[in-house]
Amino acid sequence: MAVRAIASLELYAIIALMTLIMVVTTEDDIPVGEVLMDDRPVILRGYDGILHCRFRGEPLAVYWEKGPDLASATKLVSWHPPTGGIRVQSYGIGKYNLTEDFSLVIHDVEDNDAGRYICIVSDFRGYELSNHTVATVKVPPQEPFPTIDQCPSGSTGSRANSCTLTTDIGDDTTELTCQALGAPRDIVSLSWTLRGRTISHQEPYRYANPDGETEDLKFTIDATPSYDPYVCSAILPATIRGNATASVIVKPAPITTTTEFVVTTNATDPFVGDPGNRSLGKGMV
Structure with missing residues (x-):
């Protein structure tokens, strides 16, 4: 997308x-x-x-x-x-x-x-x-967290700039997936908000890791274009760090237009002399 x-x-x-x-x-x-x-x-x-x-x-x-x-x-x-x-x-x-x-x-x-x-x-x-x-x-989730899957690898880390995406031509929405990897099981949660309001109240998908203690979390939404950022928050347990967030702005696809061009050619009459005679002029090679 x-x-x-x-x-x-x-x-x-x-x-x-x-x-x-x-x-x-x-x-x-x-x-x-x-x-x-x-x-x-x-x-x-x-x-x-x-x-x-x-x-x-x-x-x-x-x-x-x-x-x-x-x-x-x-x-x-x-x-x-x-x-x-x-x-x-x-x-x-x-x-x-x-x-x-x-x-x-x-x-x-x-x-x-x-x-x-x-x-x-x-x-x-x-x-x-x-x-x-x-x-x-x-154990805390793997850094950086959370990340937005559609953003470049590493660009959602601490102190990075907010992510800007553009929908594909012909699409009304773009898919956004927020994730936290290696989080302690049943402790961390994810939420999506826009302009401070919760977008979806569904629970993120949780995938248990082989160690039996951690899990990967993913939360996917379909986002319509907005110049206000979509914010994904990883809700943490008791820590003075507070919640960790990653944000993304979704821009509409560029507007394309079709323009017709009329091409004209200025031609010079190859005939010289008396128009009635229409004889070809002499040329040099």
């Missing part, structure tokens, strides 16, 4: 928050005296993973630990209100960071970062609350 191309990868952040009890949209939805955490989060090897800890009100202290229980857990990072204010600023010490909302960032995730994480909060009433979640480490 489409033949001309140059492609791109953009990044923008979106992380879904899930809880064991409910989906929380605002702090006011969190019951007093409870700490809510991600339900079975997946963090990707080699990326910076993020784990959320949510609670009502301003805390007096926040602690993150890792281990089977409070008695034997290893302390990772803690926060106490600074003089003159109680809102934390983002900071990092070594392997672990705290964000402004007290989420834990795990830098450069490795296999041994899997395990049970505990968030301990001294709340605004002075009560000590805690909750835990068990994080799993998975």
Whole structure:
């Protein structure tokens, strides 16, 4: 179908928050005296993973630990209100960071970062609350991801330009296939959007790889010409990288027209002399 191309990868952040009890949209939805955490989060090897800890009100202290229980857990990072204010600023010490909302960032995730994480909060009433979640480490999809199959190989990598395609003459649409290769099974998903609206709600096709742990994902649509980009997003699990995207602009086929040309020739009368005589003039060879 489409033949001309140059492609791109953009990044923008979106992380879904899930809880064991409910989906929380605002702090006011969190019951007093409870700490809510991600339900079975997946963090990707080699990326910076993020784990959320949510609670009502301003805390007096926040602690993150890792281990089977409070008695034997290893302390990772803690926060106490600074003089003159109680809102934390983002900071990092070594392997672990705290964000402004007290989420834990795990830098450069490795296999041994899997395990049970505990968030301990001294709340605004002075009560000590805690909750835990068990994080799993998975291999990330192969870079670059996602890619658009109709774009040149390698052109959808990081910092590349957006891909531009032109439909073939006589075609109203062109086929676009977004894919992510070597993704952890049942973790990553794909979606197509145009002008911020989802084009199709169908699930991408998933093809299991021989290793039993990863899969290839493909999502194909028929795209009509548009000067707004079609955006394919690879929706990732808990990571500060956010979703990875690749975009493509589909241009209509060039308009062809048929023009008739009338060719005229200026001829010189080969006869010279008296027109009545019409004798041929002399020539030199």
